[in-house]
Amino acid sequence: MSQAPLPKAQPAVLDALDAALLDLLQRDASLPVRALADRLGTSPATCQRRMAQLRDSGVLQRQVAIVDRRLVGRPLTVFVSVELDRQNAALLTQFEQRMAAEDAVMACYEVSGEFDFLLIISAESMEQFHAFTREAFSSNHNVRNFKSMFAMNCSKFETRVPLRATGAR
DSSP states (O other): OOOOOOOOOOOOOOOHHHHHHHHHHHHOTTOOHHHHHHHHTSOHHHHHHHHHHHHHTTSSOOOOOOOOGGGGTOOEEEEEEEEESOOOHHHHHHHHHHHHTOTTEEEEEEOSSSOSEEEEEEESOHHHHHHHHIIIIITOTTEEEEEEEEOSOOSOOOOOOOOOOOOOO
């Protein structure tokens, strides 16, 4: 039985001010509204209103701090590809929910190709990662196979999405 495709999300219309505001926030979300307004050449009220609109529309999802994993005792980054034995809507959702509940899982992507999911795992040690795989994969009867790739070095890590204005408000 085939699952109906999800409706395609419509991209938000961003004017030049929205794009510039989002770019500044992605670089430093701790900037006060007045500093943002000064850098953008607009008023704090306009800045505040635009931020509220971007939040309400779902474009601005959250503002977070980025932590250096190595300095907080989680130096191991692992990319794990997971192949499920059976795929249907319920089993895919069940796997996604299970991974979402795991603190060690930094990202979970459903992907095309040889595997069904690609995970990014943050672990304290090889022993902790091994225990995680036993609990999350080996005990799951629907996980057919998984492969782990360990990050040796990170030459680029960026959370900022490149933006450009897509229209006028």
